[in-house]
Amino acid sequence: xxxxxxxxxxxxxxxxxxxxxxxxxxxxxxxxxxxxxxxxxxxxxxxxxxxxxxxxxxxxxxxxxxxxxxxxxxxxxxxxxxxxxxxxxxxxxxxxxxxxxxx
Numbered sequence: 712x713x714x715x716x717x718x719x720x721x722x723x724x725x726x727x728x729x730x731x732x733x734x735x736x737x738x739x740x741x742x743x744x745x746x747x748x749x750x751x752x753x754x755x756x757x758x759x760x761x762x763x764x765x766x767x768x769x770x771x772x773x774x775x776x777x778x779x780x781x782x783x784x785x786x787x788x789x790x791x792x793x794x795x796x797x798x799x800x801x802x803x804x805x806x807x808x809x810x811x812x813x814x
Contacts, residue, residue: 712776714753716783720790721746736803742794749786 724746728739761768802808 712779713783713786714750714757716780717746717750717753717786720787721750738794738798738801738803741797742790745790745794746787749790753786 721743724739724743728734728743731737731739734740799807
């Protein structure tokens with residue numbers, strides 16, 4: 712479930728990046744790369760876990776699926792937080808710069 716959620720977030724971020732004219736202003740490519748990196752990490756986790764459990768991997772309990780879903784939501788939220796911190800540091804529209812240098 713974590714893999715599925717991060718792939719969906721990566722696809723959505725990539726589509727938004729591709730269709731937005733201000734993609735460089737808001738650093739949407741960085742957000743997209745954050746989610747694709749997380750998806751790659753969860754894909755490797757799936758491969759190794761499947762190699763260990765074989766078909767038992769697909770017979771998980773509901774509690775395990777729910778935990779994976781919550782972890783996926785947490786990963787997506789953490790990716791957004793990291794992107795927002797980067798956006799605040801770079802300050803592409805100069806909002807903070809204007810506010811703090813105002814006399």
